[in-house]
Amino acid sequence: MADNSIVKGVLLKANSILGKEEERALARRAIxxxxxxxxxxxxxxxxxxxxxxxxxxxxxxPMSDLIQEGIVGLIKAVRRFNPDFDARLSTYAKWWIRASIQDHIVKSWSLVRLSTTSAQKSLFLNLRRKTFELIEGADALSENIVTQLAERFETTAVDVRNLARRVTLRDQSLDAPISDEHGETWLDQLKSDAETPEECIAQESEKTILSELMERALQKLPAREQFIIKNRYFVEAKQTFASIGRELNLSKDRVRQLENRALQTLKELTEPGLIDSQIIIK
Incomplete structure (x- = not known):
């Protein structure tokens, strides 16, 4: 229905064909x-x-889109037309109309840019016409056709095949189900258990805050307790209570008691900072 209304609207606006001299006179006035x-x-x-x-x-x-894009090309042609040249506006405008329509077809086919140069766009349209006639799609293109297209557009057979597959397969929504039997979507297949960049940044920020809080809290502990905590939790090779006791001339049970007291003190000292920073220690 939309296509029909567009076509009817164009037909209602269409004027009769102009004579050559009348066309030139209007073009000069338009300039x-x-x-x-x-x-x-x-x-x-x-x-x-x-x-x-x-x-x-x-x-x-849709035909309505083709017509509208064609009109865009026509307007560009009218504004560039030189009435002093020995050519009719229709002859000059044909290139602009076709270029505008072709460009729209290529752009509307995929969100991913398919073609850039005029030759690539022409190859796209040629492949579109040929694969439209083939039920099996791109893979049904004969080697002869592929070779001819590759030679004509100065590219490789591999590139022709790849573009032909893109032509026959439209963009698919990631929210579309993989099959009718399962409710899983293509987007589900892209999910990753890895942390997102935002989560990584948040974790690094928390680590920095924790490190600063802990450093300030440690400085408030007595020297022996600082020594115990650092050698129990801040070195690669964690020391035993016995080895620390030998260095401090304490029993391992006393070292354990001092560690428990130091950990409780650290918890009390860092807790307000953790609450302010909205950090939860699991």
Whole structure:
């Protein structure tokens, strides 16, 4: 229904074909800024836009979109047309109309950029027409066709095959189910158990805060308790109560008692800072 309304709207606006001299006179007025003359030139070629757009009706893009893009190309042509050259506006505008339509077809086919140069866009459209006729899609293209296209557009057969597969397979939503039997989506397959960059940054920030809190708290402990804590928790090779006792001339049970007291003191000293920083120690 939308396509029909667009077509009807274009037909209602379309004016009769202009004569050569009338067209030139309007073009000169349009160059001087006469918007009415410009509009008349555009309206007189709307039927021509429809004719060009119909050539791409098998592109998979709605006809209304093709016509609208064709009109965009026509407007560009009208504003660049030189009436002093011995050429009709339709001849000049045809390239602009086709280029605008082709560019839209390529861009609308995928969110990922498919083609950049004019040759690549032409190859895309050629492949689109050929694969449209093949039920099996890109893999059904014969080696002969692939070779001919590769030679014509100065590329490799591998590139032709790869682009042909892109042409036949439209973008798929990550929220789409993998199959009718399972509710799992493609997005579920992309999930990772690894920490996100945001989580890594948050953890590093917490480590920095904890390190600063602990350093300040340790400095408030008596020297013996600082020594015990550092050698029990801040060295690669954790010392035993007995080995620390020998260095401090204490029994291992006394070292254990001092460690417990020191840990309780550290907890009391760091707890307010942890609460302020909203850090939870599990």
């Amino acid at each position: 001087e800024g006469d918007e009415t003359a410009e509009e008349q030139l555009i309206n007189s070629h709307l039927g021509f836009v429809m004719k060009v757009a119909k050539g791409y009706k098998r592109s998979g893009v």
